[in-house]
Amino acid sequence: MFSGLRGAMQGFWAPLARVLLRWGVSPDAVTIAGTVVVSVLALTLLPTGHVLLGGVLIGLFALADSLDGVMARTSGRTGPWGAFLDSTLDRVSDGAVFVGITLWFVLHPxxxxxxxxxxxxxxxxxxxxxxxxxxxxxxxxxxxxxVGIAERTDRLVVALVAVAFTQVGLPELVTVVVLTLLAVASAVTVVQRVVTVRRQLVGVGAGGGTPDPEA
Known part of the structure; x- marks a missing residue:
């Protein structure tokens, strides 16, 4: 849903990427800083009820998520390490957002x-x-x-918008329904991926093997 917007934002961030590289800032530093900022915002503003401000600020940083990638491509530093770091820290920031939303409900019964x-x-x-x-x-x-019916950015943005707008009159029931539908969409995506992988592996004779004990 938002993949097109993210592609457009990559061009938008190109001038800033060049400036940061001239200042000696590395793509990894931007990745880490973005994760820290988003996590702090999510775990401080959302649980304390500042959901509109938190949603807006986190959303802005979500739009800047591609900045580190633009910097890496501009400097010729793309590689498996950067992809690994970015993907891993995405899980941290996503987790912080949903923990923050959960705490908002728990602390405001x-x-x-x-x-x-x-x-x-x-x-x-x-x-x-x-x-x-x-x-x-x-x-x-x-x-x-x-495969899947909702990408990571889609899930994050929809959840933040639903929660943030409760502070300007959106009924809480709508927010709860949206979160429920996102959970269902995630479950459907997991099933889709399991089925897709089984078809591929069975097709090459790799199905029905012994499960990896380290999985």
């Missing part, structure tokens, strides 16, 4: 449907971690699992 909202947010947290794991694990066994 007067919010309508708070229990349901906390459960839905925890489901988004857990299933949102399984979605990228399924893809990474598929690639490690020689398959591909780039």
């Amino acid at each position: 007067d919010v309508p449907y708070a229990t349901w909202g906390a459960v839905a947010s925890l489901a988004c947290l857990a299933l949102g971690a399984v979605v990228p794991y399924a893809r990474a694990r598929a690639e490690s066994v020689g398959a591909t699992a780039a």
Whole structure:
């Protein structure tokens, strides 16, 4: 849904990327700094009820998520390390956002449907971690699992918008329903990836093997 916007933002960040590189800032430093800032915002503003401000600020940093990649390509530093670091820290920031949303419901029990909202947010947290794991694990066994009904950015932005707008009149029930639907979408994506990988592996005679004890 937002992949086109992210592509447009890459061109937008190109001038800033060149400036930061001239100042000696590395793409890794930007990746780490972005994760720290998003995590701090999510774990301080969201639980304390500043959901509109938190949603806006986190959303802005989400749009800047491609800055480190632009810097890496501009400086010729693209490689597996940068991809690994970026993907790993994405899980940290995503987790912080959904923990923050969960804490908002838990610390504000007067919010309508708070229990349901906390459960839905925890489901988004857990299933949102399984979605990228399924893809990474598929690639490690020689398959591909780039399927799903909602990408990472889509899930993050939709959740933040739903929560943030409660502060300007959006009914909490709508937010809870949105989080529930995101959890369902994540579960469907996991199933899609499992089915896709099984078809590929069975097709090359790799199905039905002994599970990896380290998985």
